Each structure stands twice: as structure tokens, then as C-alpha cells.
Amino acid sequence: xxxxxxxxxxxxxxxxxxxxxxxxxxxxxxxxxxxxxxxxxxxxxxxxxxxxxxxxxxxxxxxxxxxxxxxxxxxxxxxxxxxxxxxxxxxxxxxxxxxxxxxxxxxxxxxxx
Amino acid sequence: xxxxxxxxxxxxxxxxxxxxxxxxxxxxxxxxxxxxxxxxxxxxxxxxxxxxxxxxxxxxxxxxxxxxxxxxxxxxxxxxxxxxxxxxxxxxxxxxxxxxxxxxxxxxxxxxx
Numbered sequence: 001x002x003x004x005x006x007x008x009x010x011x012x013x014x015x016x017x018x019x020x021x022x023x024x025x026x027x028x029x030x031x032x033x034x035x036x037x038x039x040x041x042x043x044x045x046x047x048x049x050x051x052x053x054x055x056x057x058x059x060x061x062x063x064x065x066x067x068x069x070x071x072x073x074x075x076x077x078x079x080x081x082x083x084x085x086x087x088x089x090x091x092x093x094x095x096x097x098x099x100x101x102x103x104x105x106x107x108x109x110x111x112x113x
Numbered sequence: 114x115x116x117x118x119x120x121x122x123x124x125x126x127x128x129x130x131x132x133x134x135x136x137x138x139x140x141x142x143x144x145x146x147x148x149x150x151x152x153x154x155x156x157x158x159x160x161x162x163x164x165x166x167x168x169x170x171x172x173x174x175x176x177x178x179x180x181x182x183x184x185x186x187x188x189x190x191x192x193x194x195x196x197x198x199x200x201x202x203x204x205x206x207x208x209x210x211x212x213x214x215x216x217x218x219x220x221x222x223x224x225x226x
Binding site: 043045055 | 147149154201203214
């Protein structure tokens, strides 16, 4: 059983560009959360998707947007990249009903130059 | 503003020592407190605590929650070099049909051989 997978593993972008990160949840999970983890800090909650809708959102600007597909996979889009967007982006999944133990993917390391 | 504070931020011990990691929180609403271990990228789940005073135990690791004083501790006995990692504490905050997860900055533990 594959766990949570994310792509790409690493990404280098230039300021002002746009980026799309992808996440496939663990089998049987229908809810996906995205986090940003800057160096030396804990993960910061970006948003959560359930039934193809954004259910919760953290304190991130509108440049950060997402999508969930019918197969529960998800994308995170970031527009007009800033140097401060450089971070590890983590995706976590869990079943919408029942326990909220979240399973994390390996993350995408985004570097903005 | 919801926040989770961990202490110490970093810790260096020798193999065989016992360590106690602290987590305090201030949130508008509380569902559960979780502990994760992060070695390379993906945090891995350790414990979920919802009730005060009930110790959760897994091998050499144990954790307990005090909902009156708003804190939790994670104990690791007979530490090994493989315990070297970042330990993250997180609180689930219910919101409008869903929830968000607030992480602390983590405690960086280094166990010397």
C-alpha cells in the first residue's frame, strides 16, 4: 500500500514565477492538508481539502491556492513567488471520518531565487 | 491567536539518558494534541492525546496531557542515537465542520553515542 506521495521532490523557481505541487493521498484517505515548513520551524497549516472543496484555511495570502480532484489527489499552486516562499511543502492525508492521525508525504523542497 | 510552544528548542544528551520534551498551547478550541517525529522530511505519528491524565506509551516513549494546565510532555527513556530527530507537537483546532492543525517549532534532539 503506497503511502502519501508528492511530486516533484525538489524545485527551483525564480521570483515572480508560478509553481504547482502535487500530492496523492494514502489509499482510503479522502482528506488532504497542505503545510509549509521553513527552515528551523514547525509546519504551518496552509489549507485542507475535503470532497473537492477547501474546508479550512490558515493565514496564507491568496497567492496560495489549491485543488482536490475526484480521486482525492490534490495540487497546491503558488503565484507570484517570493524569496520567502522557499520552504519544504508537506502534504498530509487522513480519512475524513474517524481518527485524524495524519500521514505525511516526503515533501517538496521549493527554492525561490 | 492560536499557538503551540515547545521547549527546549534543542537538546543534546548521551545515549542512555532520559529526556522530557515540553509542549504548551493556547487555542480557541481543542480537539486533540499530537506528537510527531521528524527525521528527514516526513513527520511520522507518535501519539494522539485527547483526555487529561491518561498516559500513552509506546516502547521507550510515553506522553501525557494536562488539559487544565494546557500542556503535554513527551518522555523518552534510555535514549539511543536513533532517537535523534525533531519532535513536533501539534494541536487540532476544530473550525466550522473541519479543523486546522497548529504545530510548534519543534525540539531538536541530538543523542550522542
